[in-house]
Amino acid sequence: MxxxxxxxxxxxxxxxxTLEEALKLLAKYGEEAKVLAGGVGLITFMLERLVSPRIVIDIKKIPELRRIEYTEGKGLVLGAAARISEITRYMDSNPRVREKYRALYEALSRIADLQIRNRATIGGNICEALPFMDSYAPLALFDAKLRIASVEGERETTITDFVKGPGFLDLAPNELLVSIELPDPPRESRSGFSKIVPAIEYSVASVAMLVANPVDPRSREVRIAVSAATPAPIRVREAEEVFRxxxxxxxxxxxxxxRMTSAIKELVIEDPYASAExxxxxxxxxxxxxxxxxxxSxxxxRG
Amino acid sequence: MGGAVVREYRYIGKRIPPRDAFDKVTGIAPYVYDMELPGMLYVKLLQSTQPHARIKGIDYSKALSVSGVVAVATGRDFPFRIGIYVGDRDLLAIEKALWVGHPVAAVIAESPRAAEKALDLIEVDYEPLQPVFDPIEAMKPGAPLLHPDLGKYRISPAFKPRPGTNIANEFRLSKGDVDKGFSKASVVVEGEFSIPFMSHVYMETQAVIAHYKPNGYVDIWSSAQSPFSARYLLAMSLGMPVGRIRIHVPYVGGGFGGKAGLGWEPLAVMLSKKAGYRPVKLLFTRSEQMRLAPVVAGVKAWGKLGLDKEGRIVAYQARFIFDSGAFGDYTVNVSRTAGYACTGSYEVDNVECLSYAVYTNKIPTTALRGFGYPENHWVLERLIDMAAKKLGMDPAKVRSINLLKPGKSKTSTGARLREDAGDPQRVLEEVIGSLGWGREPSSTDKPWKIRAKGFALSVKGPSQPPDASSSAIIKFNEDGSVDVMVGTGNFGQGTVTSLAMIVAEEFGIPLDKVHVHEMRSTNDSAYTWQTVGSRGLFTDGSALLEAIKDAKSKIKRVASAVLRVSEDHLEIGDGKVYVKGKPWHYIPLERIVMGYLYENGNAIGGPIIGAGRHIAELNTFLDPETGQGTPTIFYTFGGTGVEVEVNVLTGEIKVVKAVQVFDIGKAINPLLVEGQMIGGFVMGQSRALYEELIFDEMGSVANPNLSFYYVARAKDMPDEWVLKIIETPQSDGPYGARGIGENVMIAVAPAIGNALYHGLSVDVRSLPLKAERVWRAIREQNPKLYKEALEAVKRSIRESYKKLREALVVAR
Structure with a gap:
């Protein structure tokens, strides 16, 4: 940028x-408004004149949007304006939560550097809508539910439905991403995240994977999600099915x-930073x- | 060395922290970027959207109507060209735009916001012309010409542009007979090599404030490496008397050659005049820096090396095509230097090296730390390893056989190497010893990661005119402290700390009684030609020693009267002037340096000022046909070894161990020398592995930012460092010292390239060694290695699974 x-x-x-106030402003200004959370994306986009909003709506002071909360059985809830470093710190002080959502933790804790993570938010990361956003693959992996609100009401979606491609979100001008809910992953599962950042600041190929009960053919589960290599995140269910x-x-x-390769082959990005191959x-x-x-792991x- | 007296030093050779550290860490260090003057205006430049186009018209009427806008300037306002060696630069595009980013208009306004708002309202009518982006295409007859008037430009005598073409400079080094040489070769290797365009990425982008005053004087505050040379070139360019221009340079946030010579001062000065003699500030965002300020040339090179059966180099031929972009600037001299120093650390009788700087419709280029040496070493130091392998000989042995021998050998330019030039042989031995060359690299716990070792040697001397000179002035204060006035710049090298140590040493006064102001001003700093080429400590240090000698003799003259002994019997040290052998007869310096006062009120002497100078000795111009002559005041020999860990499956390279060995004559301050060795290595590594400006189909820089133009970070640093300083003193250097600032990065890329070559049997000749490039090379050149690594991963998955199942059975 x-x-x-x-x-x-x-x-x-x-x-x-308050959230209500924010939604009213969004309803009033619609496309002329932009939402500011951490500002990591918005400010640079504005500097580049990619966007020139009439009004910037700062949601940092809405307590409800700063929520980070794990409830046994319900899962992890993250307010859209929760900062990346707040989330990883929360996980560090709750190691059980961290291990449950290990792939998310690994992805978030490697975003840019600490100064950026202190500003950047999970909602901002999601709404930046660039292929290499680090939260995408883990959120797809954990079947995250995205709660979207407007003055007209609320709806729920998934990361793969929400992020359509570079710059494209399923988000109406009067809507706001409010929170992200990650249900409990399968018991005794392990997950992880891996990315390749070859001489640029961003990943060109990211993988998140979850494995549960690997030695038991009846109860085992493998999940695979990819991002950065493709315009939008993909949960590669075709590959997951093979393990059944x-x-x-x-x-x-x-x-x-x-199967994963053949399923996504046609979608892979080719640009000066990395070939599709x-x-x-x-x-x-x-x-x-x-x-x-x-x-x-x-x-x-066990050892 | 029986009988030699080893002098005990109080400061010289001690690890003393750099003086600027406090200012920089606390944030009080002044930079032009942060400076504001009363009544100052702000400049913003409109960039061309066309790579090559005739400018038919510029309509800035709407821009002028923006509140706060004072004036708009275009190329028509400044119909002349400037340049350090080839006068090809315009201040704002004259008639033609030559690259996407070429400044075509300048808005001057009361605030940056007004300037930027107005910028968007300027309309430029372009008539597109055929562009040329590839330097090899640009050299061909019939290629679109960037500078049809090249033959009319002002050209510095050492340079040879070819009018009617895009060749901004052509250089030929010719020695012996290469055909005859190759006919004696047992093995011949040749290959094409390339280096991409890069950015200097100094932390402080270019910044200049200029105030053209109604009285005809010009004051400039500039983020410049070389205020004096900028002043001279500016005076020449604008036809102004040199003495009416005053350039002030505070701390500079990095330069690396990119702020040498003449920068944006001429434009800022003319805009100040245009704005009604008000001060104007021009500074660049990172994006502007990487799209319109000069960057570093890309190079396409070819080399051919022949060894006889004993491993002796019998002939070397090379060709370097520097993609200069739209202007020649410093690149004409960088390419010339790559040519004349093409044989590196070796003695070669039969040489032919050609180098060209070629215009293309891309961002202009200029000098970078290393100045042609990283480019020619990337070719030669790789070819030596290839030839050695072909001959079945250790590349260390091949190097050892061919190394220049001080006092005996002649360099590429036919100049005999001075006796005390250093000990290249010992450099080589220390590099391979510290690297453990010949011993297998350690293995890793991951079967898809392979470790490999490689090394390369390097040499570097300053590329400067034969009459480049320096001076120094010292003056005493009432408390016996000393103000030091030098011209050498203050942009991270640490020279100022070393100069202060020299003064403290020579007078035996505490280091904190030596003051070197951070500001350089052409009207009250001592002259130095430029702060470039690793010359600062050598040349300005030598001038300073002469200034100290001058001051000492003035002090002794007064003391001689007071102490009633001859001047010859006086010594200065410990902050005193005293009688040799009877040190209890002394005068503290503070009682004499402003004049000596007798008890009855009589006074003699007066304030002490010392002046000294330095000029290159016995350097010559190079022969225009053969490139032969004596171009440098010293050569510093060095070498770099690396152990890398390569992820065979992804192509990612991690440097695990770095070995840096340099014979610098004398380390005035080993802490700073090691800082250069570490910083230079990381910069070399960054250029070897990551850095590359990417151009789109319009020849426009596609990654003018630090997200997509990656520079090495702390996490990329090697795990282990071996830093070795060899001290073979050079008699005409201060305390025997030679320069170190640039050589530290030259051999890094070839060392890493050689490591891939030896350890993975993969030969990559294009920089940077980005993960995908290395991955592709492994797949194409050593597919077995890739296959085995993938198999190893799969095998280890099965092993893990087996263990997991067993563990579960036991648990049950």
């Missing part, structure tokens, strides 16, 4: 203290990852290495 401009375009600024076949998990891995192969390579890491727990 870069800009020849050193100043921001002129705009009005509002800092509502008969046989040992390790005997199905090659077939599952081949490399991105696709990196998804596969990382999936193998991640799978090994997850198996080993079951072992370590």
């Amino acid at each position: 870069s800009s020849p401009y050193a100043t921001l375009p002129e705009f009005e600024y509002a800092r509502p203290s 076949r008969e046989g040992d998990i390790v005997d199905l891995l090659d077939a599952a990852l081949d 490399y991105r696709l192969e990196m998804l596969k390579v990382q999936a193998y290495i991640l799978f090994k890491r997850l198996l080993d 079951f072992l370590q727990e």
Whole structure:
């Protein structure tokens, strides 16, 4: 992100203290409004004149949007304006929660640097709508529910339905992303996140994976989600289904990852920073290495 | 060395923290970027959207109507060209826009906001012309010409542009007979190599404030490396008397060559005049910095090396095509230097090296730390390893056989290397010893990660005119403290700390009684040609020693009268002037340096000022046909070794161990020298592995930001450092010292390239060694390695699974 401009375009600024107030402003200004959470994306977009909102609505002071809360059986709820570093700190002080949502933790704790993580928010990360946003693959992995509100009411969606492609969200001008709910993952599951950042600040291929009960063919579960290599995040269910076949998990891995490759091949991004061929192969390579890491993490727990 | 007296030093050779550290850490260090003057205006430049186009008209009437806008300037206001060596630069595009980003108009306004608002309202009518982006295409007859008037430009004598083409400079080094040489070769290796455009990425982007005053004087505050040379070139460019221009330079947030010579001062000065003699400030955002301020040239190179059966280099041929972008600026001299120093640390009798700087419709380029040496080393130091492998000989042995021998060998330019130039042989031995060259690299616990070792040697001397000179002035204060006035810049190297140590050492006074102001001003700092080429400590340090000697003799003259002994019998040290052998007969310096007062009120002497100077000795111009002559005042020899860990499956490279060895004659301050060794390595690593400006189909920089243009971070640093300083003193350097600032990064890329070559049998000749490039090379050149690594991962998955199942059975 870069800009020849050193100043921001002129705009009005509002800092509502309740969700209701924020939604009213959004209803009033619609497309002329932009929501400010951490500002990591918005300010740079404004510097570049990619957006020039008439009004900037700052949601940082709405307590409800800063929520970070885990409830046994219900799962983890993150307010859209919860900061990345607040979330990882919460997880560090609740190691059980951290291990449950390990893939999310690994992704969030490696976003940019600490100064950025102190500003950036989970909602901002989601709404930036660029392929390499680090929260995407883990949120797809954990079947996250995104709660969207407007003055007209509320609705619920998933990350893969919400993020349509670069710059495209399923979000009406009067709507606001309010919270993200991650249901409890399968019992005794392990998850992890892996990305390739070759000489740029952003990933060109990200994989999140979850494995539960790997040695029991009846109860085992494998989930795979990818992002960065594709315009929008993908939960690769075609690959996950392969693990429902008969046989040992390790005997199905090659077939599952081949299935992943064929399922997403046509969608992979090609640009000056990484070829489609490399991105696709990196998804596969990382999936193998991640799978090994997850198996080993079951072992370590026992050893 | 029987009988040699080893002098005990109080400061020299001690690890003393840099003087600027406090200012920088606390944030009190002044930079032009932060400076504001009363009544100051702000400038914003409109960038061309066309890579090559005739400017038919510029309509800025709407811009002028924006509140706060004072004036708008276009190329028509400044119909002349400037430039350090080839006068090809315009201040704002004259008639033609030459790259996407070329400033075509400047808005001057009361606030940055007004300037930016007005910028969006300027309309430019372009008539697109055929652009040329590839330097090899640009050299061909019939290619679109960027500078049809090249033959009419002002050209500095050492340079040879070819009018009617896009060749901004052509240089040829010729020695011996390469055909005859190659006919004696047992092995010949050749190859094409490339280096991309890069940005200097100094932390402080370019910033200049200029005030053209109604009385005809011009005051400039500039983030410049070389205020004096900027002043001279500015005076030449604008036809002004040199003495009427005063350039003031506070701390500079990094330069790396990118702020040498002449920068944006001429434009700022002319805009100040245009704005009614008010001060104007021009500064760049990072994006502007990477789209319109000069960057670093890309290079396409070819080299051919022949060894006889003993491993002796019998011939070397190379060609370097520097993609200069739209202006030649410093790149004409960088390419010339790459050519004349093409044989590196080795003695080669038969050489032919050609180098070109070529115009293309891309961002202009300028000098970068290393100045042609990183470019020529990337070719030669790789070819040596290839040739050695082909011959079945250790590349260390091949290097050892061919190294320049001080006092005996002749360099590429035919100049005999001075006897005390250093000990290249010992450098080589220390590099391979510290690296453990010849011993297998350690293995990793991940079967898809392979460790590999490589090394390369490097040499570097300043590329400067034969009459480049420096001076220094010291003056005493009432308390016996000393003000030091030098011209050498203050942008991170630490030279100022070393200069202060020299003064403290010579007078035996505490270091905190030596003051070196951070501001350089052409009207009250001592002259130095430029702060470039690793020359600062060598040249300005030498001038300072002469100034100290001058001051000492003035002090002794007064003391001689007071103490009633001859001047020859006086010594200065410990902050006193005293009688040799009877140190209890002394005068404290503070009682004599402002004049000595007798008890009855008589006084003699007066304030003490010392002046000194330095000029290159016995340097020559290079022969225009053969490139032969003596171009440098010293060569510093060095070498770099690396152990890298390569992820075979992803192509990612991690440097686990870095070895840096340099013979710098004398480390005035080893702490600062090590800082250069570490910083230079990381910069070299960054250029070797990550940095690359990417151009789109319009020749426009697609990644003018630090998100998509990646620079090494703290996390990328090597795990282990071996830093070795060798001290073979050079008799005409201060305390024997030679320069170190640039050489520290030159051998890093070839060392890493050689590591891939030896450890993975993969030969990558294009920089940067980005993950995908390395991954692709492994898949194409050593597919077995890739396959085995993937198999190893799968095998280890099965092993883990087996263990997990067993563990579960036991648990049950």
